[in-house]
Amino acid sequence: MPVETDSPERARPEPIRAVPVRHPGRWVAVAVIGVLVAMFVHLLVTNKAFNWSFMVDEMFRPPIMAGVRGSIALLLTAMLIGIVLGVVIAVMRLSENPILRGVAWAYTWFFRAVPRLVLAILFGNLGILWARIEFGLPFDRQIGALFGVDDFEARLFGFSAVDILTGFVAGMLALGLSEAAYMAEIVRAGIQSVDEGQTEAAQALGMKRSQILRRIVLPQAMRVIVPPTGNETIAMLKDTSLVAFVPVSMELFFQLRAVGSRTFQVFPMLVAATIWYLLLTSVLLVGQYYLERHFSKGVRRSGRARTRLRGVAAESGGTTGKAGGA
Amino acid sequence: MTELTVPAQAGEPAVESGPMVRAEQVHKSFGPIEVLKGIDLEVRSGEVCCLLGPSGSGKSTFLRCINHLEKINAGRIWVDGDLIGYRERGGKLHEMRESDVAAQRRAIGMVFQRFNLFPHMTALQNVAEAPVLLGREKKATARERAAALLERVGLGDKIGNYPSQLSGGQQQRVAIARALAMQPKLMLFDEPTSALDPELVGEVLDVMKDLARDGMTMIVVTHEIGFAREVGDSLVFMDDGVVVESGVPREVIANPRHDRTKAFLAKVL
Ligand SMILES: Nc1ncnc2c1ncn2[C@@H]1O[C@H](COP(=O)(O)OP(=O)(O)O)[C@@H](O)[C@H]1O
Ligand SMILES: [Mg+2]
Numbered sequence: 001m002p003v004e005t006d007s008p009e010r011a012r013p014e015p016i017r018a019v020p021v022r023h024p025g026r027w028v029a030v031a032v033i034g035v036l037v038a039m040f041v042h043l044l045v046t047n048k049a050f051n052w053s054f055m056v057d058e059m060f061r062p063p064i065m066a067g068v069r070g071s072i073a074l075l076l077t078a079m080l081i082g083i084v085l086g087v088v089i090a091v092m093r094l095s096e097n098p099i100l101r102g103v104a105w106a107y108t109w110f111f112r113a114v115p116r117l118v119l120a121i122l123f124g125n126l127g128i129l130w131a132r133i134e135f136g137l138p139f140d141r142q143i144g145a146l147f148g149v150d151d152f153e154a155r156l157f158g159f160s161a162v163d164i165l166t167g168f169v170a171g172m173l174a175l176g177l178s179e180a181a182y183m184a185e186i187v188r189a190g191i192q193s194v195d196e197g198q199t200e201a202a203q204a205l206g207m208k209r210s211q212i213l214r215r216i217v218l219p220q221a222m223r224v225i226v227p228p229t230g231n232e233t234i235a236m237l238k239d240t241s242l243v244a245f246v247p248v249s250m251e252l253f254f255q256l257r258a259v260g261s262r263t264f265q266v267f268p269m270l271v272a273a274t275i276w277y278l279l280l281t282s283v284l285l286v287g288q289y290y291l292e293r294h295f296s297k298g299v300r301r302s303g304r305a306r307t308r309l310r311g312v313a314a315e316s317g318g319t320t321g322k323a324g325g326a
Numbered sequence: 327m328t329e330l331t332v333p334a335q336a337g338e339p340a341v342e343s344g345p346m347v348r349a350e351q352v353h354k355s356f357g358p359i360e361v362l363k364g365i366d367l368e369v370r371s372g373e374v375c376c377l378l379g380p381s382g383s384g385k386s387t388f389l390r391c392i393n394h395l396e397k398i399n400a401g402r403i404w405v406d407g408d409l410i411g412y413r414e415r416g417g418k419l420h421e422m423r424e425s426d427v428a429a430q431r432r433a434i435g436m437v438f439q440r441f442n443l444f445p446h447m448t449a450l451q452n453v454a455e456a457p458v459l460l461g462r463e464k465k466a467t468a469r470e471r472a473a474a475l476l477e478r479v480g481l482g483d484k485i486g487n488y489p490s491q492l493s494g495g496q497q498q499r500v501a502i503a504r505a506l507a508m509q510p511k512l513m514l515f516d517e518p519t520s521a522l523d524p525e526l527v528g529e530v531l532d533v534m535k536d537l538a539r540d541g542m543t544m545i546v547v548t549h550e551i552g553f554a555r556e557v558g559d560s561l562v563f564m565d566d567g568v569v570v571e572s573g574v575p576r577e578v579i580a581n582p583r584h585d586r587t588k589a590f591l592a593k594v595l
Contacts, residue, residue, distance in 0.1 A: 215459060
């Protein structure tokens with residue numbers, strides 16, 4: 001017989017207190033990792049080859065800091081060339097003009113085929129080809145000869161190749177031009193990821209192709225472009241060490257090795273290099289996080305949608321004020 | 327290069343104070359497949375023309391020809407007396423430059439089935455973007471007017487929202503406001519309510535009715551027979567790339583003359 005007092009308002013059932021599933025494998029893994037970490041720390045602390053005090057003394061000295069600044073300058077300029085030229089080549093690659101498409105394809109083909117180390121050395125030795133780099137009418141001597149004028153020269157200005165192709169510029173060009181080939185592929189994928197309807201809507205409003213690219217397509221492509229560009233930047237930071245072969249001396253790895261070979265303390269300086277690159281990469285990772293967050297503006301992501309909306313509701317009027325980007 | 331076959335009546339000068347839209351023998355092919363097989367159409371200024379027809383009959387393609395998103399293979403289209411996409415000089419047609427085509431498009435607003443709002447911009451930025459970018463207005467005035475337009479479509483409280491934070495009906499209303507911001511002479515609607523949940527269709531149709539009352543010239547591709555009957559001044563039924571019949575919406579809907587129209591209406595009514 002049912003209990004009558006129960007029927008109108010049923011009692012809330014007892015909360016579940018079940019015994020959770022055990023994961024013995026996890027504890028084994030923790031134990032194994034714990035032992036390995038302990039061995040590693042023991043090695044770091046007891047092995048004299050690390051020579052920690054010497055390393056810490058040396059790794060922040062002025063020549064090394066100049067090397068750090070040089071590496072960062074190289075990183076920034078090479079990435080700037082890579083990104084700007086990469087966008088240009090990606091747009092050429094997607095153009096309706098078959099000649100532009102062909103040039104872009106050939107560029108990408110060449111710079112992706114040749115290793116960066118080879119490029120760096122090659123650019124360091126370009127001075128062999130031309131003693132001077134001059135700007136003016138091309139083939140001026142040949143044109144002069146055609147009209148019977150010997151030694152006709154139409155050159156506006158020039159530099160000595162050795163002056164302009166200093167180690168730094170050669171390294172910057174080698175890394176930047178090579179990076180442009182990779183960036184072009186990334187940017188192209190980004191542009192193609194944007195819905196065709198976006199371009200059509202913009203065209204229907206009367207915008208021109210260049211305006212659509214700048215205001216509508218590229219900002220949306222950024223969401224796809226930024227994460228791999230972050231990876232490229234980190235890879236580039238490491239590749240700046242290649243310009244030691246150009247040779248460039250104002251560069252982190254060159255400076256650390258120089259100290260190492262001068263003092264016969266090669267190993268501590270290699271560890272110093274590892275620590276420096278870890279530090280710099282970590283800084284880049286923070287930058288990448290904020291960039292990605294900025295460019296995912298207005299995009300609803302399944303996991304975060306609710307949190308986002310709540311945030312927007314809290315801001316309410318604030319978002320309107322921010323709308324000044326137009 | 328597009329080759330343009332000149333139709334028989336091509337010698338006539340463009341009509342000065344004639345219809346807002348005039349299409350003559352418009353043909354359009356995609357590769358070997360002819361999608362439009364000679365469309366003739368006239369829409370007077372202030373008229374609401376409803377375009378009906380089964381899926382794949384070429385309605386969207388025709389609409390896209392009017393603002394030159396598609397290049398036609400033969401025939402002519404004039405909007406407010408201007409030949410679309412080409413310039414006629416010495417009996418020859420010359421393709422227009424990109425900037426001139428863009429200028430023509432500014433007078434023609436278009437609303438898409440899938441809204442196509444710019445997802446990285448707020449509702450206000452979506453509406454104010456084109457007038458500022460195209461040098462029509464200063465940023466401050468454009469934003470004021472954009473806010474007023476959004477108010478007009480009933481979204482005065484949503485100007486700071488991104489499209490992903492709006493319902494389908496709200497997004498489509500922003501899209502209408504965005505098109506109106508360019509102060510077009512003509513509005514093209516391509517199934518504006520087909521992607522919406524049924525309960526959101528009404529709010530978009532209401533905005534369109536309001537627009538029609540204000541005297542906007544509109545060509546509306548739609549399956550909303552009620553809207554066509556109530557708001558439409560003319561109804562054009564298309565099938566398989568040709569205009570099958572046209573007339574006053576009430577009459578065509580009540581007494582369709584062609585079997586194809588009858589069959590289609592039987593399905594959507
Ligand atoms: N860009 C295109 N390339 C090839 N075929 C197309 C293209 N656009 C439309 N079509 C074809 O043209 C026909 C008419 O399409 P559409 O104008 O979209 O019809 P509706 O809008 O009446 O449904 C369809 O058969 C479609 O497959
Ligand atoms: Mg369609």
